Amino acid sequence: MSREQAETSAVALKAVADPVRLRLLSIIRDSDGGEACVCDLTPAVGLSQPTVSHHLKVLTEAGLIEREKRGTWAWFRLVPSRLEELRAILS
Amino acid sequence: MSREQAETSAVALKAVADPVRLRLLSIIRDSDGGEACVCDLTPAVGLSQPTVSHHLKVLTEAGLIEREKRGTWAWFRLVPSRLEELRAILS
Numbered sequence: 001m002s003r004e005q006a007e008t009s010a011v012a013l014k015a016v017a018d019p020v021r022l023r024l025l026s027i028i029r030d031s032d033g034g035e036a037c038v039c040d041l042t043p044a045v046g047l048s049q050p051t052v053s054h055h056l057k058v059l060t061e062a063g064l065i066e067r068e069k070r071g072t073w074a075w076f077r078l079v080p081s082r083l084e085e086l087r088a089i090l091s
Numbered sequence: 092m093s094r095e096q097a098e099t100s101a102v103a104l105k106a107v108a109d110p111v112r113l114r115l116l117s118i119i120r121d122s123d124g125g126e127a128c129v130c131d132l133t134p135a136v137g138l139s140q141p142t143v144s145h146h147l148k149v150l151t152e153a154g155l156i157e158r159e160k161r162g163t164w165a166w167f168r169l170v171p172s173r174l175e176e177l178r179a180i181l182s
Contacts, residue, residue: 001114010110014108016108022097083181087181090181091174
């Protein structure tokens with residue numbers, strides 16, 4: 001593994017190395033249709049909406065989830081290929 | 092995923108979410124017999140021996156590698172079951 005690959009991989013792993021973000025990923029994965037809105041995620045993790053939005057932004061920027069605005073709410077779903085990349089790093 | 096599971100998993104992921112530690116895991120995996128000593132790892136990553144030893148300690152405490160003292164040097168090998176657990180978290 002080159003130094004550059006290691007730097008890039010560490011950034012993505014840091015994004016998931018957080019208990020709230022791991023729970024958000026797990027809840028999104030298990031939601032109907034594989035997607036969840038902030039309105040579902042906020043009560044599920046028991047934190048404020050700004051805090052949940054911050055964690056969702058970190059996951060979105062790391063490419064682990066994608067965001068789609070529909071009506072009042074933004075909906076989030078996993079990006080399976082990106083999670084597969086992280087699993088490959090650990091293989 | 093429960094709050095407790097998320098906390099435990101985040102600790103293990105934090106241990107690998109570091110570019111030097113990712114490179115150390117990669118070098119150990121690719122070494123002859125699947126094991127490497129600090130004497131091999133220090134020149135391979137181009138850092139001082141105390142720094143490399145610190146990173147190896149973090150990985151050992153997270154259960155991702157195991158250490159065996161033989162003669163002058165400590166030898167390290169991966170703990171595949173622990174890495175599989177991390178992959179499962181991301182599945």
